[in-house]
Amino acid sequence: MSSPILEVRGLEKSYDEGHVAALRGVDVSIEAGEYVTVSGPSGSGKSTLLHMLGGLDTPSKGEVLFRGSPLGTAVNLDSFRSRQVGFIFQAFHLLPTLRAVENVQVAMLALNGRANHRVERATALLEEMGLKDRMNHYPNELSAGERQRVAIARALANDPAILLADEPTGNLDSVNTGHIMDILRGIREQRGMTLVIVTHENDIALSAPRHIRIRDGRIEHERTGA
Amino acid sequence: MASQLSFTGFAWKNLLRRRLRTLLTLCGITMGIGAFVALVGFSRSFEHAWLQLYQNAGTDIAVLQSSLFNSSLDESLGPKIQALPQVAAVAPLVFNLIDLTPDVNALVYGWRADSYELDSLHFTSGTRFRAGQPEVVLGDLLAQNLNKKPGDTITILGEVFTITGIFHGGTALETGAVIMPLDQMQNISSREGKVTAFHVRLRPTPAGESYEKYVAQAQAKIEALEPGIRAEAAAERASNNQIVDIAHAVAWGTSSIALLIGIVGIANTMAMSVFERTREIGVLRALGWKGRHVILLILTEAAGLGMVGGLLGIVLGWGALRILAIMPQTASVVSTAVSPVHLVESLFIAIGSGLVAGAYPAWRGARLSPVEALRYE
Numbered sequence: 095m096s097s098p099i100l101e102v103r104g105l106e107k108s109y110d111e112g113h114v115a116a117l118r119g120v121d122v123s124i125e126a127g128e129y130v131t132v133s134g135p136s137g138s139g140k141s142t143l144l145h146m147l148g149g150l151d152t153p154s155k156g157e158v159l160f161r162g163s164p165l166g167t168a169v170n171l172d173s174f175r176s177r178q179v180g181f182i183f184q185a186f187h188l189l190p191t192l193r194a195v196e197n198v199q200v201a202m203l204a205l206n207g208r209a210n211h212r213v214e215r216a217t218a219l220l221e222e223m224g225l226k227d228r229m230n231h232y233p234n235e236l237s238a239g240e241r242q243r244v245a246i247a248r249a250l251a252n253d254p255a256i257l258l259a260d261e262p263t264g265n266l267d268s269v270n271t272g273h274i275m276d277i278l279r280g281i282r283e284q285r286g287m288t289l290v291i292v293t294h295e296n297d298i299a300l301s302a303p304r305h306i307r308i309r310d311g312r313i314e315h316e317r318t319g320a
Numbered sequence: 321m322a323s324q325l326s327f328t329g330f331a332w333k334n335l336l337r338r339r340l341r342t343l344l345t346l347c348g349i350t351m352g353i354g355a356f357v358a359l360v361g362f363s364r365s366f367e368h369a370w371l372q373l374y375q376n377a378g379t380d381i382a383v384l385q386s387s388l389f390n391s392s393l394d395e396s397l398g399p400k401i402q403a404l405p406q407v408a409a410v411a412p413l414v415f416n417l418i419d420l421t422p423d424v425n426a427l428v429y430g431w432r433a434d435s436y437e438l439d440s441l442h443f444t445s446g447t448r449f450r451a452g453q454p455e456v457v458l459g460d461l462l463a464q465n466l467n468k469k470p471g472d473t474i475t476i477l478g479e480v481f482t483i484t485g486i487f488h489g490g491t492a493l494e495t496g497a498v499i500m501p502l503d504q505m506q507n508i509s510s511r512e513g514k515v516t517a518f519h520v521r522l523r524p525t526p527a528g529e530s531y532e533k534y535v536a537q538a539q540a541k542i543e544a545l546e547p548g549i550r551a552e553a554a555a556e557r558a559s560n561n562q563i564v565d566i567a568h569a570v571a572w573g574t575s576s577i578a579l580l581i582g583i584v585g586i587a588n589t590m591a592m593s594v595f596e597r598t599r600e601i602g603v604l605r606a607l608g609w610k611g612r613h614v615i616l617l618i619l620t621e622a623a624g625l626g627m628v629g630g631l632l633g634i635v636l637g638w639g640a641l642r643i644l645a646i647m648p649q650t651a652s653v654v655s656t657a658v659s660p661v662h663l664v665e666s667l668f669i670a671i672g673s674g675l676v677a678g679a680y681p682a683w684r685g686a687r688l689s690p691v692e693a694l695r696y697e
Binding site (some may be wrong): 177 | 323324325600603604609611622690694
């Protein structure tokens with residue numbers, strides 16, 4: 095039997111020299127190609143869990159395994175983030191000095207590929223996101239929905255195995271929320287990617303085949319199956 | 321057509337983001353490199369001019385007391401040097417830097433009317449001076465600055481001299497100089513019977529012997545003539561005299577301070593830039609950028625500032641040298657000749673300054689925790 099693509103064991107994370115506990119012993123196993131949503135109240139630790147899964151932060155205790163190998167020791171965190179993971183953020187986090195197509199390319203600069211390959215790939219991804227006519231626009235010239243689509247294209251730039259989205263619709267209206275969720279589900283189905291979405295919106299949380307609810311740094315409830 | 325992004329293009333866009341700050345930072349490093357190009361370029365061209373002065377005249381050895389500033393040798397030493405078998409000719413000289421007008425100073429030499437060094441001068445008008453007469457010849461640049469021609473007079477240290485000729489000098493030390501008979505120079509500077517130095521031209525190097533060895537032997541024989549005198553090979557004299565040493569020290573000292581100010585300016589700009597872009601650095605780290613990529617980006621920006629500042633500084637420094645070379649107050653010692661090596665060296669120093677200045681901000685940027693940086697407001 096193959097290892098899960100991501101697995102956390104006894105995960106704990108605390109801040110302020112142990113005075114603030116964000117995660118208090120979380121165990122989760124995610125199979126390749128799974129679509130998982132994580133919800134919970136503000137401060138419950140759901141974003142912290144996502145950061146740990148994506149190698150953005152390191153646990154205070156416990157471990158995160160990628161295909162059975164521990165992150166940070168057997169798996170280099172930088173390489174993991176650049177090759178295996180695509181991040182999508184609530185605030186988009188596009189670089190304001192770069193055009194849409196350049197924002198997508200910036201994710202590929204770390205991998206030393208050919209420049210013409212980078213621009214071709216960025217162009218193709220933005221076309222896929224329906225932004226063919228907005229490629230050379232700066233972020234401040236794009237709507238919130240368009241910015242999030244650029245951010246999704248950027249997350250896909252290095253063809254990762256896992257897509258991690260932290261409140262991807264938190265800054266969007268209902269129309270754009272529906273659109274972005276369709277795109278994310280479509281990507282997962284077409285590419286067979288693992289999709290983990292942190293959300294505080296019940297509709298989104300409950301629409302996934304697997305839903306994990308976190309409270310006070312612990313898994314409060316887990317549902318598998320629609 | 322989709323815009324293509326390169327690493328350097330990204331760095332450049334970051335620099336252009338805060339144009340005024342980038343411009344002010346560039347001003348700092350431009351001034352530093354400008355000072356370096358002008359001052360160090362000047363001191364080196366000054367050294368080169370000394371060497372050329374000796375080479376043009378065919379001088380192999382300079383004989384003087386241990387210190388150039390107060391060198392005072394008895395004129396009677398000349399015949400003793402002349403009597404040595406290796407020596408072809410000896411030219412005693414007195415020289416000093418003298419104010420000709422409140423605005424113009426010049427190197428004033430006292431040479432014998434039959435000095436072999438006069439043969440190396442190319443007269444564009446008039447003739448040589450005569451021994452024992454209150455006559456002088458002027459370098460063409462000095463004549464131009466003073467608006468003098470043969471037949472005119474010039475007052476030096478209260479004495480009136482007739483200008484007999486104008487010569488074209490091959491170096492800044494000659495083109496802005498005054499040369500008069502040795503006895504006249506000794507008279508106006510109250511140094512009768514004394515000279516500053518002797519210039520010595522040797523006989524041709526014997527076959528099978530190296531020039532350096534031949535010169536060294538002659539040096540030893542000259543120094544054996546009297547205690548307390550120094551005989552220096554011309555090349556050594558050019559690079560190892562107190563005036564050149566002081567010029568080098570002042571040039572390096574002043575331009576080092578200017579460069580330091582430029583480096584602090586770049587360091588401040590890069591530190592501010594990293595601070596302002598904390599969250600963006602977090603995004604880059606989240607996208608898989610390694611710490612070394614962040615370091616490379618910030619160093620590229622800092623080196624870019626250094627390079628552009630360096631190029632502007634070279635233009636500024638060279639322009640300053642050109643202005644100094646035509647100003648009457650400084651024309652006698654400043655040459656516009658700047659070696660390409662010096663310019664390349666200046667550019668490397670500018671880029672190096674940028675890298676030094678960017679090192680700490682780059683290190684800080686690379687050490688930022690991705691998740692902490694992403695949370696940064």
